[in-house]
Amino acid sequence: MxxxxxxxxxxxxxxxxxxxxxxxxxxxxxxxxxxxxxxxxxxxxxxxxxxxxxxxxxxxxxDSKEALFEALITDNCARMSAQLFEGPEDTGLEQRLLAIARGYIRLVTSDMAVRMIQILAAEARRRPELGRMFYEAGPAVALDRLSAIVAAAIADGTLDADDPRLAAETLLSLARGKLHLKRMLGQIPEPDEATIDACARRAVAQFLRLCRPIAP
Amino acid sequence: MxxxxxxxxxxxxxxxxxxxxxxxxxxxxxxxxxxxxxxxxxxxxxxxxxxxxxxxxxxxxxDSKEALFEALITDNCARMSAQLFEGPEDTGLEQRLLAIARGYIRLVTSDMAVRMIQILAAEARRRPELGRMFYEAGPAVALDRLSAIVAAAIADGTLDADDPRLAAETLLSLARGKLHLKRMLGQIPEPDEATIDACARRAVAQFLRLCRPIAP
DNA sequence: TATGCACCGTACCGTACAGTACGGTCAATC
DNA sequence: GATTGACCGTACTGTACGGTACGGTGCATA
Missing domain, CATH: 1.10.10.60 (Homeodomain-like)
Structure with a gap:
């Protein structure tokens, strides 16, 4: 008793x-x-x-179904963050941007992340804190890394932008493209590596056109 | 009987x-x-x-709960398309792009659309055709209108791009920004008109910097 | 006034599920 | 060899829901 x-x-x-x-x-x-x-x-x-x-x-x-679910989400978010930190290279700016863009697209269109977003979005009303965990573990991590790189590039004159964080967001938005929304709605399968690479290259190219300082 | x-x-x-x-x-x-x-x-x-x-x-x-739900989605999609066609103006290119960008952001971050995406995303496995209906009635409509405008602008030399459709996608991606993902995950409330306007203006400005032909 | 019909209210059926209870099994430990 | 404790299997409770059945009500028309 x-x-x-x-x-x-x-x-x-x-x-x-x-x-x-x-x-x-x-x-x-x-x-x-x-x-x-x-x-x-x-x-x-x-x-x-x-x-x-x-x-x-x-x-x-x-203790409950909810507790199991939350533990699962916590677990997966940790895994996600780790995955995003793979392969930090000491190469040129463009290569580093490319690596991050690729990693970000790969993550955000992966079956795991898409399913998580789909489920967390559905539960967003009742448990917005789970959505927050996901955002902090995925997109926010990518944004932080990217912001740091962009800020450094602005400092040494390789890039030109007012706000490094806003610029980083621009690159991620370009990288997501329409792939992400279509994935969320179940309209396309997980993209292959070639597609991811193409999207990343296009996004970085556009980003650089936007933020390269005009030659004086 | x-x-x-x-x-x-x-x-x-x-x-x-x-x-x-x-x-x-x-x-x-x-x-x-x-x-x-x-x-x-x-x-x-x-x-x-x-x-x-x-x-x-x-x-x-x-006939069933599913039938009622599908009828509701159909209904809402029709309403959405109609909303996107509001106010087609005969102004300059930039103003037309701005109007579409604003309408797109307003739609795609509205409580109704966000809730629909959240629910349709959750059901994407079982009923991808509902997700398709949404996409066709919302984002695809905006993309079509925009593509036509961009194509015309390319034809008369106001814009420079290889593929009008791809360019249009770029603008919409810039417009969505991170607002959309955060909305989906329940992290921010419906943006006010000022925020929408700011996002639209920034997206159009970036788009024009990408696609304006360089003066010869 | 009589007929038909859309509709209400309610009770009901079958099923599915979260969560609990409990006796029994097996392995490690003492 | 006895005790302990994690675990299994199964049965159970309470509840919620999709969907159906049915008697009754009020309004319209013939």
Whole structure:
């Protein structure tokens, strides 16, 4: 009936039974199902079945369906940020812009991110903080990196713009293009690497035409 | 048990009882509830209650919840297209571009469109054709109008670009900016007219810098 | 006044799902 | 060999919803 003894040491969360691997397994299954079928479209029984376990275990690790979902989103956002930081090169300005543009397009049109946006957008009314997590972990990260690069380029005269942040936004907007909206609405499949590259190159070229200082 | 006599004249749809006004009333209520709470989040009982009617009547006008939802989307898409065609002016190029950019931003960040995208995105897996309807009725319409204007401007030398359609897409991408994504994720409220105007002006200015022919 | 019809109100059916309860199994630990 | 605890399997509760059935009401027309 009542808890007689408190657990010896509280872990990062409330007292929980099992191993971190088990938790990761649950999250992996949840990832697969939630991203495929959405939040409402996925039942906890389904998660348990796919896990090869029982609902009891599920609820031992996560207090509710919502809690599991939020943990999943948190997890995925962390993964996203990490992915965006891949391959920071020490090359010229154009190459660095290209790398970021490519990474940004790749991320933002990937099946995972698109599904996340689709689901988070649908839940935006009830849980805007999840949308915020996504934005901070994805687009905001790209924007920060890009702003820094642009600011440096403005400082040494390679670029010309009033506001580095606004300029960075311009490049990302050009990079997204219509790809993103069409992806969100399920009108096109995940673009291949060639398409991503073409979009990134076009965006960077346009950006440079906008922000290259006119030769004096 | 069986239908003995067919109705005298089939209306635009299958034989249906009541008036077009009644249908419109149902759609109005459905609009309010579906856009506010989403498809799964809205129950037919709720629609009937808000209507001040009964579920029986609801199902007399629409075969299923899905049918009602699709009718609503169709309805809203038609309204959207109409809205985009407001105020075609006979002014200079820049003013015409500005008008379209403003109309596009206003539409694509409006509460109605954002809610529609949020809901349609969530349903994109199961019913991509609804997403297509939205795209065709909104963004594609703006793109068509803009392409025509850009093509004409290229023809008479006012603009310089290889592909008018691609150029038009560039303008729309610049216009959307980050506003759209943040709106989708529920991070910012509907922008006011001043914000819309500022975004439109910036987008058009950048577009013209990209596509103005360099003086020979 | 009688007939038909759109509509209301309500009760109902079948199903699906979140969350709980509980007995039993297996492995590690003591 | 006994205890502990994570876990399974299953059954269960309560609730919500899509959709149907049906008797009754009020208005229109014949």
């Amino acid at each position: 009542s808890h007689l003894a408190a657990p010896p040491i509280a872990a990062t969360e409330t007292r929980r039974p099992g191993s971190a691997e088990r938790r990761a397994m649950i999250l992996a299954v949840a990832h697969e199902l939630f991203l495929d079928q959405g939040f409402e479209g996925t039942s906890m029984s389904e998660v348990a079945a796919r896990l090869g376990g029982s609902k009891g275990t599920l609820y031992a690790y996560f | 069986s239908h003995l006599a067919a109705p005298p004249i089939a209306a635009t749809e299958t034989r249906r009882p009541g008036s077009a006004e009644r249908r419109a009333m149902i759609l109005a209520v459905a609009h309010e509830l579906f856009l506010d709470q989403g498809f799964e989040g809205t129950s037919m009982s709720e629609v009937a209650a808000r209507l001040g009617g009964s579920k029986g009547t609801l199902y007399a006008y629409f």
